[in-house]
Amino acid sequence: MRHTLLFHSCLALAFAANIGSAAAGVFTAIRIGDVDGFGYGNAAGFQGADGAAANRTGGVLSTGDLLPDLNRNGVLATGNGDDFDNRSVAEVSGSSVTGSGFIDNGSTGAQYTDIALSQSYDRSSSRGLVYNADSNTSGAGGAFPNAPSNSLPNQPGFVFDYSVAVGDILDGTDVFLNLVFGDYDVTPANVQVTFADNTSTIVSLTRQAGKKDGLVQSAYAVLEFNKVYTTTVAGFDGYAKVDFNAANEPYTAFDFVELSVEPIALNSVPEPTTLAVWTILSGLGLVSGRRSRHNKSA
Numbered sequence: 001m002r003h004t005l006l007f008h009s010c011l012a013l014a015f016a017a018n019i020g021s022a023a024a025g026v027f028t029a030i031r032i033g034d035v036d037g038f039g040y041g042n043a044a045g046f047q048g049a050d051g052a053a054a055n056r057t058g059g060v061l062s063t064g065d066l067l068p069d070l071n072r073n074g075v076l077a078t079g080n081g082d083d084f085d086n087r088s089v090a091e092v093s094g095s096s097v098t099g100s101g102f103i104d105n106g107s108t109g110a111q112y113t114d115i116a117l118s119q120s121y122d123r124s125s126s127r128g129l130v131y132n133a134d135s136n137t138s139g140a141g142g143a144f145p146n147a148p149s150n151s152l153p154n155q156p157g158f159v160f161d162y163s164v165a166v167g168d169i170l171d172g173t174d175v176f177l178n179l180v181f182g183d184y185d186v187t188p189a190n191v192q193v194t195f196a197d198n199t200s201t202i203v204s205l206t207r208q209a210g211k212k213d214g215l216v217q218s219a220y221a222v223l224e225f226n227k228v229y230t231t232t233v234a235g236f237d238g239y240a241k242v243d244f245n246a247a248n249e250p251y252t253a254f255d256f257v258e259l260s261v262e263p264i265a266l267n268s269v270p271e272p273t274t275l276a277v278w279t280i281l282s283g284l285g286l287v288s289g290r291r292s293r294h295n296k297s298a
Contacts, residue, residue, distance in 0.1 A: 027101030027169040029178075030238070032158050033113030033256035034098050037061030038182065038216075039086020040133050043068055049076045049213035067182040067214035067253060070131050076183055076214035078116075078251040083124040084131040085141035086114040092142050099258065101169070102162045102238070109158030109242075111145040112254055117154040119250040148243060154250070158242040158257045160228075166235040169261070175223040177203075177242065178264040180255040182216040184208055189246035195227045196239040205246075216255075220263040228259065 037043060037060035046054040048066030051074070057064045071081035087110075090096035096110035115121075116130075121144045124130050130141030148157025177193065185207045194200040201223075208215040229236040242257060 025101050025168065027164045027261065029099040029258050029260035030102050030107065030160055030162050031098045031256050031258035032107055032109045032160070033091065033096055033254065035060065035256060036114065038067065038253055038255045039114035040068060047072060049074055061216060063180060063216050063218040065216045066212065067216060069214065078118040079120040081129065083116040083118045083121050083129065084133070086133045087111065087142060102164050105161045105163060107159055107161050109156060109257070112156030112158070113256055115253065117156060117252050119154055155246060156244050156254055160238060160240045160259050162238045163234065164236045164238060169236060172225050173261055175225055175228045176220045176260045176263045177223055178218070178220045178258045178260055180216065180218045182253045183214045184217065184246070184249065184252050185213065186246065186249040189244070189249055192243045192245055193223065194241040196230060199227070218264050
């Protein structure tokens with residue numbers, strides 16, 4: 001079954017990364033990566049590819065802003081001096097999982113956040129041209145993450161694997177897959193979500209509009225509770241594998257990906273004059289049933 005998310009320039013009020021992965025309490029979200037503007041923070045002093053300030057919305061770099069055009073040549077792309085690595089130590093190891101109300105059982109994929117997923121990254125690294133926002137210098141950068149299950153060299157893969165205790169989430173609650181990413185401008189692309197029973201759904205993506213090179217976008221899709229969660233004596237086991245498939249996209253970046261009880265909040269930004277209409281997807285109509293955890297693939 002195919003579903004489509006339409007994107008537009010909008011202000012994302014992202015969830016705060018407040019409590020660790022083993023935190024007690026009501027489940028709100030499990031987040032791979034963190035809300036830090038791709039590691040640029042508020043990107044003070046940086047400009048976008050259009051020559052104006054990269055940050056258009058205030059706060060940390062978020063939806064409606066532009067990824068920094070590092071060499072200010074008017075283009076944000078692979079092989080154009082825009083490769084960066086702003087990952088924390090936890091992100092490099094793939095273990096940066098934040099949110100509240102869950103116990104993490106081995107979620108992975110944070111190594112794909114806060115880094116330019118660029119086909120020129122290794123070449124930039126060998127030349128000492130990978131930018132790091134913490135030091136405000138360029139160097140070799142960290143190791144480029146290994147390819148996920150789809151075997152493409154710069155396409156990220158995220159695995160949510162966690163448990164929620166009895167009483168910390170209601171059976172049947174909508175599960176929102178929230179994404180914040182930048183510079184998707186080459187079609188086609190989609191997100192494939194695979195569940196523990198090996199069924200999956202495809203979410204098609206719409207590329208950034210107009211001349212907004214490096215545009216930061218957000219999106220969400222609604223996932224069926226009984227596909228993400230398996231009932232246990234202690235509560236629920238949650239599992240979803242999220243792969244970004246864009247074989248022709250040579251450069252993109254992700255700030256974070258999360259499963260939440262709320263969709264990412266959206267407000268329109270007054271700057272654009274043409275905005276696509278959002279389509280919110282619910283009730284994916286997937287075959288339901290109990291799932292065996294040994295069937296899941298990483």
